[in-house]
Amino acid sequence: MILKSQVEWALHCCAILAGLPEGRYLSTKALAEFHGLPKEYLSKALQSLSQAKLVESTLGPSGGYRLARPTAEITFLDVVEAVEGKERTFACSNIRANNPCRPEGYCEAGPCAVARVMWDADEAWRAKLRSVSLAALVQTLEQEIPTTLWQSSFQWVLKRAG
Amino acid sequence: MILKSQVEWALHCCAILAGLPEGRYLSTKALAEFHGLPKEYLSKALQSLSQAKLVESTLGPSGGYRLARPTAEITFLDVVEAVEGKERTFACSNIRANNPCRPEGYCEAGPCAVARVMWDADEAWRAKLRSVSLAALVQTLEQEIPTTLWQSSFQWVLKRAG
DNA sequence: TAGAATACGGATAATAAATATCCTTATTGC
DNA sequence: GCAATAAGGATATTTATTATCCGTATTCTA
Ligand code: SF4
Ligand code: SF4
Numbered sequence: 001m002i003l004k005s006q007v008e009w010a011l012h013c014c015a016i017l018a019g020l021p022e023g024r025y026l027s028t029k030a031l032a033e034f035h036g037l038p039k040e041y042l043s044k045a046l047q048s049l050s051q052a053k054l055v056e057s058t059l060g061p062s063g064g065y066r067l068a069r070p071t072a073e074i075t076f077l078d079v080v081e082a083v084e085g086k087e088r089t090f091a092c093s094n095i096r097a098n099n100p101c102r103p104e105g106y107c108e109a110g111p112c113a114v115a116r117v118m119w120d121a122d123e124a125w126r127a128k129l130r131s132v133s134l135a136a137l138v139q140t141l142e143q144e145i146p147t148t149l150w151q152s153s154f155q156w157v158l159k160r161a162g
Numbered sequence: 163m164i165l166k167s168q169v170e171w172a173l174h175c176c177a178i179l180a181g182l183p184e185g186r187y188l189s190t191k192a193l194a195e196f197h198g199l200p201k202e203y204l205s206k207a208l209q210s211l212s213q214a215k216l217v218e219s220t221l222g223p224s225g226g227y228r229l230a231r232p233t234a235e236i237t238f239l240d241v242v243e244a245v246e247g248k249e250r251t252f253a254c255s256n257i258r259a260n261n262p263c264r265p266e267g268y269c270e271a272g273p274c275a276v277a278r279v280m281w282d283a284d285e286a287w288r289a290k291l292r293s294v295s296l297a298a299l300v301q302t303l304e305q306e307i308p309t310t311l312w313q314s315s316f317q318w319v320l321k322r323a324g
Numbered sequence: 325t326a327g328a329a330t331a332c333g334g335a336t337a338a339t340a341a342a343t344a345t346c347c348t349t350a351t352t353g354c
Numbered sequence: 355g356c357a358a359t360a361a362g363g364a365t366a367t368t369t370a371t372t373a374t375c376c377g378t379a380t381t382c383t384a
Contacts, residue, residue: 001251002249005255009257033262035257038374040373060331061382076280090164090170113299113302114173114174117238129283190360209362221361222352224358225351
């Protein structure tokens with residue numbers, strides 16, 4: 001089990017969009033070039049973000065994406081779920097129903113203990129992702145990335161932002 | 163991203179093995195029949211458990227598997243990692259290295275903030291799985307499953323255990 | 325007003341992973 | 355010696371991921 005690479009892409013794109021000045025848009029093309037990613041396929045990830053209402057888009061030249069909400073109000077979980085979906089990572093196929101000793105017509109009340117533990121763990125994962133916002137991410141990145149690289153990156157980006 | 167179904171299978175099989183009397187073995191065939199699963203493929207999951215030293219096996223008629231450790235010393239995480247592997251669920255492809263503004267020969271010190279958050283969440287998931295033992299699972303199941311079904315199930319199993 | 329750049333969605337192809345089956349070998353109990 | 359078993363290799367089959375291509379509607383710009 002491994003998350004799709006689109007998750008990493010989407011998170012990095014959101015980090016860039018989070019640093020964009022108010023009202024500016026950044027195109028798929030620019031985001032793809034900046035990260036060295038296939039434009040057409042990255043576009044699908046961005047469309048997922050758009051459908052999840054995390055970003056807004058506009059058409060035409062100088063079109064592209066911008067965040068739809070303040071960075072403090074978008075979490076890692078929002079992005080991950082936009083790309084991966086909201087389904088739990090443990091799917092129960094109800095194999096206990098195949099128990100040969102199971103009485104005719106007997107129907108289990110709810111999810112069994114196995115599923116509940118797996119779902120609790122899934123929720124712990126999500127809770128952690130929910131606890132980190134894009135604002136927090138940008139703050140950390142700003143501290144860690146060398147100032148010159150940070151600035152030249154945003155110069156590069158701004159030159160292409162509509 | 164979804165866990166393979168072998169995880170569910172392995173957990174249920176461990177739950178059965180956990181209820182087996184000291185020194186008895188249960189075969190793949192019996193476990194597959196009990197859960198209504200494809201024997202050959204379930205066998206692969208059990209082999210994973212065996213390689214992870216969670217279960218011991220013996221050959222010949224009346225052969226099969228038994229737990230290699232006390233139920234209190236086997237956790238959900240042990241079983242999940244035996245089947246799914248120990249790799250983290252977020253794989254970093256280091257796309258920041260593609261940044262066009264990145265200086266020649268510049269090399270990032272360590273994993274970036276994005277990866278660290280994802281890995282923290284992964285660890286939260288594992289911590290939760292680590293916190294539940296097979297002993298705890300069996301205790302819960304024993305409380306929840308109707309006594310008659312519980313007993314007839316283990317009668318069924320014991321008749322086939324070597 | 326024409327043209328270029330864009331997001332969006334549908335279709336489809338390529339690749340990788342999960343699921344499943346088959347077969348051979350070595351070991352064990354009877 | 356025979357039957358049942360775990361183990362592991364080989365190989366299909368099916369599904370998910372990754373990727374590309376194209377048509378349409380929209381928006382900006384010149
Ligand atoms: S995980 Fe629980 S609910 Fe799902 S099949 Fe197994 S016993 Fe049933
Ligand atoms: S997640 Fe972090 S370490 Fe991984 S590619 Fe992105 S920036 Fe680099």
